[in-house]
Amino acid sequence: MHIVVCIKQVPDSAQIRIHPVTNTIMRQGVPAIINPYDLFSLEEALRLKDRFGGRVTVLTMGPPMAEASLRKAMSFGATDAVLLTDRKFAGSDTLATSYALTSAIRKLHEEEPVDLVFCGKQTIDGDTAQVGPGIATRMNMQQLTYVAKIEDVNLDSREITVQRRSEGGVQVLKSRLPAMITMLEGSNSMRFGTMDDMFRAARTPLKLWNKDTCVDDEAKVGLKGSPTVVSKVFVPKPRAEKAKMIEAEGGASAQAAAAIDMLFTTYPKLANDLVR
Amino acid sequence: RKFELSEELKAYKGVWVIVEQERGKVHTVSYELLGEARKLADKLGVEVGAVILGAPGPFINEISGEAIAYGADVVYTVLDAALAEYRTEPYSKVMTDVVNTFKPEIVLLGASTLGRDLAGAIATTLLTGLTADCTELDISPENRSLAATRPTFGGTLLCTIQTLAYRPQMATIRPRVMQMPERDGTRTGRVVEVTPNLAEDIFVTKVLDFIPDSDQEEAQLAFADIIVSGGKGLQKAENFKLVWDLAEVLGAEVGASRPCTQAGWVTSDRQVGQTGKTVRPKLYIAAGISGAIQHRVGCENSDVILAINSDPNAPIFDFAHHGIVGDALQILPALTEQFRQRRLVNRKAS
Ligand SMILES: Cc1cc2nc3c(=O)[nH]c(=O)nc-3n(C[C@H](O)[C@H](O)[C@H](O)COP(=O)(O)OP(=O)(O)OC[C@H]3O[C@@H](n4cnc5c(N)ncnc54)[C@H](O)[C@@H]3O)c2cc1C
Ligand SMILES: Cc1cc2nc3c(=O)[nH]c(=O)nc-3n(C[C@H](O)[C@H](O)[C@H](O)COP(=O)(O)OP(=O)(O)OC[C@H]3O[C@@H](n4cnc5c(N)ncnc54)[C@H](O)[C@@H]3O)c2cc1C
Known part of the structure; x- marks a missing residue:
């Protein structure tokens, strides 16, 4: 089984401060962490790997320093990691972000067919919850968001049954692989990695990809590929x-x-x- | 980067709301959005459209009527057995088709589990911009485009986002952030029926079951008229009883700040704030809550906020309407006792 988990490195928002004079965000000294919602998806992916074998690839698009988050994810047990980094990606909105990530997932898929993509429910900085559905739509994968529980996976029939939180209740959905899943917070808790995982995380080389590695159309990434324009930032x-x-x-x-x-x-x- | 609209996209007209109905029940955020859509459409001089998706059924007419009463000029009913329960694939397929056919300039959805799931999918099929979780919508006078404002970094900053060169312009809005509009039963509107003719077997995902939450389980916080909320200033779980006591005499719901739900003093569905519920009661009493920005964004739309805090410099006094500097452990029971007495007097009088 090949599972891709998308993780985003985010500033630990509890410690964000706003500069009193310039109204800009002071990121200096703010520790970066893996988006907390992504850990529920990573843990679920690792559990599937424990059960069915195969590999879990963690993927992030971000600046070179995002390597730390990928290594952290490997220390929990992810098999390998891709860092998609390029100046040209800067300023991507969710449409451009899902395009870049999908390009990378397609390339991973060529290496070994991808059965499942996991994303976090949302991030704690951009907080849009739009990138997961964007990837599912572009990959033409079944989209299963707000999943509280994976009830069953059958690799022979390629069927998957999940419980999905909806307004006023829980939907039990039967679907098919490949699928894109976002897990609900609290649906599991992240394991402690083994000593082996920690050594491997420190030693394994990352795959360092840029726009030339996998992106077909440069006009679809970065500011250029983003339909949304931030016209104003201000203090309430x-x-x-x-x-x-x-x-x-x-x-x-x-x-x-x-x-x-x-x-x-x-x-x-x-x-x-x-x-x- | 191009900011000019192409001639073809200039033809997109009208402000749409996707009306969320599940099993015949409409999510109130849809009516709140119709109220907002009305204001935007009036500024632009265009019509408000409401889109209702579902299986054919008697309640569809009723929902169409409600949508008109809350501000729609035209209702698009998109009916097919495959749309009976929400599923991403059929919903995004028909919504993409309907948008491409009728070409609205703005499409609004609630930031609910349905709205967020669907909006993210159709913004991708339509290759357009989508602004998430907005708290304010307006029309920019320079270019007639949607100016969608949303909190960033947990509400410490706001940003205004526009989709200038693409159509439709899309946004999701949190429930209870916008005011519920007045219902006007005398309004009239047109109904346009769309029959998509979907073949169920092309849809991979099937709904096997739906397990409804029991009503008692979910606190009806978002819709309460009066809320008494407690914070970490109450110091320990037992003291939270003082909040429940006051809520009981007032017929109020109980809310809390995040540290209290995290400590297990109350269930997490009672958390007010950025990662909890947005509320807009007539009266919000906050006891022992500091007023951190993440809490503030969830309650600042309340009509009246009364804060009780022992620290005269607590940030909650920056946005509460009235304040009492004092010990909540004493003031809460005093309020409970005196409200109880007034109620008795009131009962005797009537
Ligand atoms: C304050 C602020 C407000 C913004 N508002 C909007 C807006 O309204 N509309 C808009 O289109 N863009 C917006 N953006 C841009 C948007 O945040 C970026 O496009 C960002 O790269 C992805 O969006 P997100 O953080 O909201 O992720 P979400 O969509 O909330 O993320 C869901 C999941 O997708 C995966 N994921 C997201 N980003 C990455 C990544 N870089 N690498 C790997 N996996 C990832 C993770 O699994 C994550 O948990 C905003 C940015 C900021 C800073
Ligand atoms: C990403 C993120 C999301 C968050 N989401 C939320 C959210 O949704 N909701 C939320 O509430 N918080 C949220 N928070 C937490 C938020 O930042 C604050 O930490 C929290 O709101 C503080 O809760 P509090 O006011 O009860 O506690 P404290 O900050 O500890 O304040 C206690 C207050 O009680 C007062 N006090 C002490 N003793 C007494 C007494 N005897 N009588 C009267 N007053 C007394 C003190 O003066 C103080 O003002 C979030 C934080 C982050 C980082």
């Missing part, structure tokens, strides 16, 4: 006024009484809802 407007403070002498019960009086006089309509 602070509310004009700060909260009006409710002050009262006499402790919590006096404060509570003053708050309720304030609500009832300022919002007479709300009063009905509150003491109905």
